[in-house]
Amino acid sequence: MAIKKSELFGSPWKSCDELRDGIDASQYKDYVLVLLFVKYISDKYAGQKDALIEVPPGGSFTDMVALNGDKINKIISHLAEANDLKGVIDVADFNDAEKLGKGKEMVDRLSNLVSIINTPGLDFKGNRAEGDDILGDVYEYLMHHFATESGKSKSQFYTPAEVSRITAKVIGIGSANQTMYDPTCGSGSLLLKAHNEARHNTGLDIK
Numbered sequence: 001m002a003i004k005k006s007e008l009f010g011s012p013w014k015s016c017d018e019l020r021d022g023i024d025a026s027q028y029k030d031y032v033l034v035l036l037f038v039k040y041i042s043d044k045y046a047g048q049k050d051a052l053i054e055v056p057p058g059g060s061f062t063d064m065v066a067l068n069g070d071k072i073n074k075i076i077s078h079l080a081e082a083n084d085l086k087g088v089i090d091v092a093d094f095n096d097a098e099k100l101g102k103g104k105e106m107v108d109r110l111s112n113l114v115s116i117i118n119t120p121g122l123d124f125k126g127n128r129a130e131g132d133d134i135l136g137d138v139y140e141y142l143m144h145h146f147a148t149e150s151g152k153s154k155s156q157f158y159t160p161a162e163v164s165r166i167t168a169k170v171i172g173i174g175s176a177n178q179t180m181y182d183p184t185c186g187s188g189s190l191l192l193k194a195h196n197e198a199r200h201n202t203g204l205d206i207k
Contacts, residue, residue: 029139029142029143030091030092031092031094031113032113032117032142033138033139033142034076034089034091034092035061035064035113035114035117036117036122036138037089038060038061038064038075038076038079038089039061039117039118039122039124040124041053041055041079042055042060042061042062043061043123043124043125044124044125046060046062053083054082054083055079055082056078056079056081056082057078058074058075058078059075059076059077059078059079059082060075060079061114061117061118063075064114065114065115065118072094072095072110072114073090073093073094073095076089076090076094077090094110140160140161140189159186159189159190161189161193163190164189164190164192164193164194165193165197167190167193167194168190168193168194168196168197168198169197171194178198178206178207179206179207180194180195180198180206180207194206
């Protein structure tokens with residue numbers, strides 16, 4: 001059974017409410033998406049041998065829940081080191097007092113963030129939702145709302161999915177053994193949509 005879109009989008013956006021006082025709208029995603037990513041791979045791969053992503057001891061979402069909001073940076077660091085993701089998933093500082101508050105205020109805020117993502121409605125074990133691009137769907141949803149809150153268009157944050165799909169069709173990605181390059185790659189959405197277009201037309205991957 002696939003996750004309901006209301007749960008998929010509602011919980012991450014609700015978690016943004018915990019950050020509104022101290023963080024600019026464009027930075028919400030740095031915290032929310034990391035927590036959602038850790039929850040997703042923990043549900044999908046924790047305890048599995050030869051999994052696509054290794055979830056090491058002390059580096060899972062369960063560890064975050066057990067810590068009750070404290071030392072999240074260390075948990076993310078364990079996960080990043082195990083999967084060569086240093087500088088990718090450990091960018092947001094979950095110990096930033098200026099953004100998250102000090103002492104008990106910080107612990108309570110982080111605990112609330114974790115508990116919101118830990119809702120039973122976001123159980124990703126064996127779950128598929130429209131091609132299983134769950135994180136991609138949430139990313140685009142959040143980007144749209146961040147742009148609205150900051151008074152900008154979503155194209156100033158990332159390449160909209162509609163534009164990426166049309167671009168992939170216009171440039172003719174449709175044969176095997178091709179290489180795709182995006183010199184202004186940010187979120188990677190254009191490359192992903194071009195890859196999907198090639199897979200749809202040929203059944204094969206592109207580089």
